């Protein structure tokens with residue numbers, strides 16, 4: 026399934042090029058964080074990889090294959106939860122898998138414990154707070170044992186403590202062997218989580234380097250300008 030190679034990817038609704046020949050190669054390990062200004066197509070890239078939208082051109086290859094051999098899971102900024110119990114939200118997602126009812130129950134109990142929601146298993150998912158909802162969405166994705174986990178701004182509206190809890194879960198999912206590809210506007214989060222940074226602007230990848238190198242000094246002018254715009258915030262709040 027890896028390396029994941031994206032070549033010349035285009036998305037141009039009504040002729041307007043949002044992704045304009047995007048090239049990117051990702052290994053199967055670690056957490057890759059996509060950074061870039063609003064509206065550059067970060068979410069779009071995740072949705073295209075998840076097969077939720079067709080591209081207008083370009084190729085995506087997964088190892089040597091045109092389709093991913095392992096499982097993909099995606100968690101959205103506003104997770105879509107069923108109006109059912111916390112437990113059922115996870116268990117239901119496992120039904121297409123070759124697991125019997127006891128195995129589904131055991132795996133559901135395990136992931137709910139790992140995200141700290143075991144005590145809420147019987148509650149309706151719609152009653153959860155924003156942070157709990159995001160933890161449930163991550164548990165649901167984790168239970169599927171994805172080889173690639175796509176996360177779209179997973180902590181966008183969460184407070185620092187809920188954010189810290191979600192970041193811990195993301196690290197554990199990575200340790201469990203999933204490749205994580207995520208977007209965030211939180212540069213502090215990117216410095217905490219990223220192994221490598223993909224900087225997107227003007228419909229293309231402007232820079233893809235190890236996170237340490239990116240945060241020490243981005244090479245592309247677009248990334249430098251972006252980081253300078255964010256810097257005052259970073260110095261004030263991220264120490």
Ligand SMILES: Nc1ncnc2c1ncn2[C@@H]1O[C@H](COP(=O)(O)OP(=O)(O)OP(=O)(O)O)[C@@H](O)[C@H]1O
Nearest residue numbers: 038043061062063064065066067068069070078208
């Ligand atoms: N299905 C779609 N059809 C047409 N245009 C779309 C579609 N999805 C996204 N777009 C457009 O593509 C552009 C990029 O959107 P996207 O949500 O990927 O940006 P983003 O980089 O994630 O932005 P932000 O940082 O603000 O979340 C936007 O102009 C959006 O309107």
